[in-house]
Amino acid sequence: MTLYDRFGRPVTNLRISLTQDCNYACFFCHREGQHFNARLELTPAEIERLVRIASRLGIKKVKLTGGEPTVRRDIIEIVRRIKPYLRDLSMTTNGSRLKELARPLAEAGLDRVNVSLHSLRPEVYRKITGADMLDTVLEGIDEAVRHLSPVKLNMTVMKGLNDGEIWDMVDFAARTGAILQLIELEAPREFTETRFFKKYFYPLKPVERKLEEMAVEIRERRMHRRRKYFVPTDYGIAEVEVVRAMHNTVFCANCTRLRVTSNGKFKTCLLRKNDLIDFATALRNGASDAELVEIFKKAVLMRQPYWS
Ligand SMILES: Nc1nc2c(ncn2[C@@H]2O[C@H](COP(=O)(O)OP(=O)(O)OP(=O)(O)O)[C@@H](O)[C@H]2O)c(=O)[nH]1
Ligand code: SF4
Numbered sequence: 001m002t003l004y005d006r007f008g009r010p011v012t013n014l015r016i017s018l019t020q021d022c023n024y025a026c027f028f029c030h031r032e033g034q035h036f037n038a039r040l041e042l043t044p045a046e047i048e049r050l051v052r053i054a055s056r057l058g059i060k061k062v063k064l065t066g067g068e069p070t071v072r073r074d075i076i077e078i079v080r081r082i083k084p085y086l087r088d089l090s091m092t093t094n095g096s097r098l099k100e101l102a103r104p105l106a107e108a109g110l111d112r113v114n115v116s117l118h119s120l121r122p123e124v125y126r127k128i129t130g131a132d133m134l135d136t137v138l139e140g141i142d143e144a145v146r147h148l149s150p151v152k153l154n155m156t157v158m159k160g161l162n163d164g165e166i167w168d169m170v171d172f173a174a175r176t177g178a179i180l181q182l183i184e185l186e187a188p189r190e191f192t193e194t195r196f197f198k199k200y201f202y203p204l205k206p207v208e209r210k211l212e213e214m215a216v217e218i219r220e221r222r223m224h225r226r227r228k229y230f231v232p233t234d235y236g237i238a239e240v241e242v243v244r245a246m247h248n249t250v251f252c253a254n255c256t257r258l259r260v261t262s263n264g265k266f267k268t269c270l271l272r273k274n275d276l277i278d279f280a281t282a283l284r285n286g287a288s289d290a291e292l293v294e295i296f297k298k299a300v301l302m303r304q305p306y307w308s
């Protein structure tokens with residue numbers, strides 16, 4: 001069984017934010033669209049129930065996000081509890097705790113990991129993230145490649161900060177055996193005219209054109225119709241995916257995700273406001289599975305493409 005929204009888009013994966021806490025302070029952090037303070041977090045048992053119900057509705061892919069998911073002390077337990085319901089369980093992390101956690105996470109059932117790596121230069125890395133952790137993260141990436149392959153490296157490209165490092169990062173990905181994801185800075189419409197956005201926005205279209213010329217193979221993913229370029233480097237073939245979400249109607253028309261906030265609300269779109277549907281209250285008040293399924297369906301029906 002698969003649920004479809006009013007625009008004919010199937011909902012096949014959940015992005016579950018486990019916490020708002022993070023040990024970094026990236027100045028452009030979008031907090032998965034969760035722009036409110038919420039101390040209360042879903043418990044491992046609540047997350048398991050949500051995933052069990054979601055799996056009956058056709059969700060077989062879950063991405064754990066945050067804040068930073070690895071700051072949760074019960075992260076291993078969460079992974080262990082939910083993996084049995086899923087085909088693909090992944091996590092997006094800043095990588096600061098991967099050195100010690102990659103192996104236990106893999107043993108608990110995590111399939112793969114995306115690691116934010118915006119720069120290979122310590123000063124630039126610190127400027128972007130507020131954390132002096134580049135070496136630790138690089139060691140964590142090595143460990144992740146060993147246990148959680150495929151590893152994706154997320155590089156949000158920003159004008160004047162790391163735009164000169166794109167091709168070094170392509171080489172680095174090939175050398176490490178990781179996939180590189182080049183991400184365009186994104187923000188809701190109303191922010192696109194701000195000084196902040198204009199200062200840092202670096203359009204990736206020209207980079208994508210160059211990748212297209214260089215590629216020995218190009219594939220298109222179903223999700224967001226994102227394109228992947230396989231480009232030769234001195235270190236072998238690099239796999240590079242481009243995430244260009246701004247004003248991208250194709251991306252939104254092929255969006256198959258529903259978000260879950262750390263305090264137990266469905267969120268229908270990263271960039272939308274006023275799109276939350278609470279389920280934690282029902283869960284804690286003893287709602288039946290059937291009642292929770294109804295809330296889930298209501299959230300699916302509220303989904304709308306953002307750029308259309
Ligand atoms: N607008 C928009 N941007 C997204 C969405 N999903 C991911 N992104 C962007 O892509 C960045 C990286 O996302 P990740 O958390 O690594 O996940 P992903 O690459 O989308 O997921 P997988 O390909 O399944 O690993 C995010 O920080 C966002 O900037 C989405 O649904 N909408
Ligand atoms: S590591 Fe991720 S969650 Fe933490 S501040 Fe940076 S972008 Fe935000």
Ligand code: SF4
Nearest residue numbers: 252255269270305306
């Ligand atoms: S509808 Fe568009 S902007 Fe919203 S989450 Fe999906 S791809 Fe992102």
